[in-house]
Amino acid sequence: MSTPVLTRSAPVVGDGTTARTRAAGRWRRWRVLLAIVVGLVLVALLAALPEPRTSSVRLAPDNPAPDGARAAAQILGRQGVHVHYVRRIADVRAAAHPGTTLLVASDRLLDEDQVDALAATGADLALVDAGWALERLTDQLRALGASASSDVEARDAACDDPDARAAGTITAAGAVEALGPGAVVCFPGSGAVSRSGAYAVVAGSPRIAALSDAAPLENAGLADEGNAALVLRMLGRHRDLVWYVPSVDDTSGASDASTGPSLVDLVPRTVPLVGLALLLVLAVAALWRGRRLGRLVLEPLPVVVRSGEATRGRGRLYRRARAHGHAGAALRAGTATRCAARLGLPRSAEPAAVVAAVARATGREPGTVAHLLYGPPPTDDSALTRLARDLDDLESEVQHP
Amino acid sequence: MALTWRAVALAALAVPLVLLVPATGTVLLWALLVVLACILDAALAASPRRVAIERAVPASVRLTERATSTLTLTNVGRRHLRGLVRDAWPPSAGAGPSRQPVDLPPAEARRLTTTLVPTRRGDRVADRVTIRTVGPLRLAGRQASIDVPGRLRVLPEFASRRHLPSRLARLRELDGRAAVQVRGPGTEFDSLREYVVGDDVRAIDWRATARRGDVVVRTWRPERDRRVFVVVDAGRTSAVRVLDAPRLDASIEAALLLAALASRAGDRVELLAYDRRVRARVAGTGAPRLMSGLADALATVDAELVETDWSGVVAQVQERLSQRALVVLLTALDPAAVEQGLLGVVGQLTARHQVVLASVADPEVAELRAARDDAAAVFDAAAAERVGLERQAVATRLRQRGVEVLEALPDELAPRLADTYLALKAAGRL
Structure with missing residues (x-):
């Protein structure tokens, strides 16, 4: 080839944009996203600002639901009691000390070490719905099972405890039985075991008050009968109330320093900082790799139609229709046509002439040839396959007699 | 940034x-x-x-x-x-x-x-x-x-140009042979010259000999200035990939080789790529610029997934051709498509022109036909057999209407079409 004809473009300088138009374009592209982000931030701020936080934890002082205890906590707070809401034993240990009241709301998630830790704080204990812990904390009291007085019912004080007498009547279920002489038991249920009741006090240091049922403390039941009076007097004995609601994921445990530092304590202080530095590296690397050197180039490609597709489709149709006869006829017709052409017969040759010519060429019996070429159609897969093989044999004999 | x-x-x-x-x-x-x-x-x-x-x-x-x-x-x-x-x-x-x-x-x-x-x-x-x-x-x-x-x-690559020298040699052979032996419809009168020993005495022009006083023979040459009209089908059947290249590419190769050969032989070549409208047309170009014009026009032709409008093709051919010509249809011998489209209108072309239909054969169908692995393969083979029979039938019907039908593998289509052209030229059927 001779030297190719070159087409030259006129020199191009820049892409026709200025800093101003690029900024305008960027603003146009990003403004919707920006508006959405700003809107989300505003909504988040609004949601975070005014409303004090609430939870849905049972008997929590910030739970306004019927099974919460925010009403009691708020009344106590208004009366000058500082309520410290804690969920971890470690925090209990930090906040509770002699001269404070420690409320244990339900003991279901406590283990023995944790109960011992509660006792070790030296704070006055107020146990609500904590029968098992009660037995571990004092030998004067024992919780009765659910079988005894399990219905919530109004009960009279029927004892000398000033708190109980002030309350007069409460609504509660369950019972605590006194085992020793130091325990005062109030609010016996109907038909209960002797010296048992919903509320019990073991005087001493620390003082232990137990309520067999959480119903008087709950928001739903606080206003019934004398519940409020009992609960407020029980929890309001000191200026500081540690409100402990055990949690499942509390691993701080009763296991104090003796079991060694936790995993978090073992990690050096620099590790999170190095992580932060690596985050910076990652961000820069992402920006480095993320910028493409120019856009992707698109190319319309021609359609791809595979050859033989229609033929295969037809074969599959035959198979699905189980058209063995049809397929056999096609194979026979192909063989007959090729044999006839090979033996010099015209396309319009009669079957008999074809059979005679093929029989002569191969030396086979005309009957078998006729049966093979024009016999009954095959009816199943194996017959069809056999027919195909036989036709191949016949054809090869005609081709190379 | x-x-x-x-x-x-x-x-x-x-x-x-x-x-x-x-x-x-x-x-x-x-x-x-x-x-x-x-x-x-x-x-x-x-x-x-x-x-x-x-x-x-x-x-x-x-x-x-x-x-x-x-x-x-x-x-x-x-x-x-x-x-x-x-x-x-x-x-x-x-x-x-x-x-x-x-x-x-x-x-x-x-x-x-x-x-x-x-x-x-x-x-x-x-x-x-x-x-x-x-x-x-x-x-x-x-x-x-x-x-x-x-x-x-x-x-287009024009890989088939490697076949050109041998076909040109055959063309020259045709040229030389005509002066001596062939005196049939395949040649036309060229000129008179003096008799030399060895010339066929049947070639002596007695009238001219009487006028000149010397023995004069007529010389002949293959007919020239015939028209070759190549139609490249750019419809759906040309989009089919045979041996990983669309049929259209093989058609273009064949068209280029035929055009190169025919322009050297002194014929005038026109080309039309068509599906439902004219995709490319090269007409009235002299031999020097013909090949580059063809390559340029065919470069951008791609197969479209539409059925080719054969009556449109016939209309285009009739509009362009007033005298007898060789019309080459580069398409696929697809039984259904031919029966629906070409078979109905091809009579109008064969009535006035020599028509050649060149088609790219599909080796995959032949492969399918020979498969005997299992029942599914035998069913496929039966389908391939049926397709082959239908193709033969449609080819026969085309031949009955006077169409020269040519089917070859992609690589062989171009030389086979050139051979067909040379044979038609030798036989004087252009």
Whole structure:
């Protein structure tokens, strides 16, 4: 080839944009996203600002639901009691000390070490719905099972405890039985075991008050009968109330320093900082790799139609229709046509002439040839396959007699 | 704004730093420093928009041959420009290298060449030229993509031109033989010359001999100035891939070889690529420019997924041809398509012209026909057998209408069509 004809473009300088138009374009592209982000931030701020936080934890002082205890906590707070809401034993240990009241709301998630830790704080204990812990904390009291007085019912004080007498009547279920002489038991249920009741006090240091049922403390039941009076007097004995609601994921445990530092304590202080530095590296690397050197180039490609597709489709149709006869006829017709052409017969040759010519060429019996070429159609897969093989044999004999 | 790996390395210095001074402030301060350094560097980088770019690219190149696109970059700004340049082309243009470094002092120019080895026929339009400059610290830079127009037409490969010398030799043979032996309809009167010993006495023109007093013989030559009309079917049957190339490509190869041969033989060649409308047309071009015109016109023809409108083809042929001609239809011998379309109208063509139908055969069908592996394969074989029979039947019907039917594998179609042309010419059937 001779030297190719070159087409030259006129020199191009820049892409026709200025800093101003690029900024305008960027603003146009990003403004919707920006508006959405700003809107989300505003909504988040609004949601975070005014409303004090609430939870849905049972008997929590910030739970306004019927099974919460925010009403009691708020009344106590208004009366000058500082309520410290804690969920971890470690925090209990930090906040509770002699001269404070420690409320244990339900003991279901406590283990023995944790109960011992509660006792070790030296704070006055107020146990609500904590029968098992009660037995571990004092030998004067024992919780009765659910079988005894399990219905919530109004009960009279029927004892000398000033708190109980002030309350007069409460609504509660369950019972605590006194085992020793130091325990005062109030609010016996109907038909209960002797010296048992919903509320019990073991005087001493620390003082232990137990309520067999959480119903008087709950928001739903606080206003019934004398519940409020009992609960407020029980929890309001000191200026500081540690409100402990055990949690499942509390691993701080009763296991104090003796079991060694936790995993978090073992990690050096620099590790999170190095992580932060690596985050910076990652961000820069992402920006480095993320910028493409120019856009992707698109190319319309021609359609791809595979050859033989229609033929295969037809074969599959035959198979699905189980058209063995049809397929056999096609194979026979192909063989007959090729044999006839090979033996010099015209396309319009009669079957008999074809059979005679093929029989002569191969030396086979005309009957078998006729049966093979024009016999009954095959009816199943194996017959069809056999027919195909036989036709191949016949054809090869005609081709190379 | 674009960053380099150096910016990442700079950011990574935060790790040893934080080990020396373990505080959150260290990381934040360092991040601020990295950001400021990158912004400063980008601000000091040369503007990629202050570069004059000029592109020179060949107008056309034959498929599988190599072309070069040359970019001339002139720095019209005041800053020293360092960076990367990408000359983007579509994938099938086979462009390389994909990115090139450039170092361009102010008011100087550099030439960057991109090698193009196209893998597909058709027009390849250059995409944007992207320039990424870096600042003096090589931390960050600026980037712009600029439209620099450029187009490369990839012509058909014309691999079948290797068959041309042998066919031309046969043509010359035909030429020489005509003077001596053949006196049939395949030749036409050329001139008179004096008798030399060895000439066929039957060639003596007695009337001229009487006039001149010398013995004079007539000489003959193959007929010339016949018209060859090639129709390339660009409909759905041409989109089918046979041996991983569309039928259309084999048709184009055959058309090019036939055109080259016929123009050397002195015939006038016209070409039409058609599906439901005219996709390409080459007519009234003299022999010197015929081949380039054909290649150029056929370069951009792609098969469309539509049924070919054969009555439209016939109308086009009749409009262009007033005298007898050789009409070559490069299509597929697809039984259903032929029966629906061509068979109905081909009579109008054969009435006045010699018609040849050349079709690319599909080796896959033959393969399917021989398969005997299992019942499914036998069913496929039966289907292939049935398709073969139908094809034979339709070919027979076409032959009955006076059409010369030719079926060959993609590689063999072009030489077989050339042979058919030579045979028709020798037989004087043009």
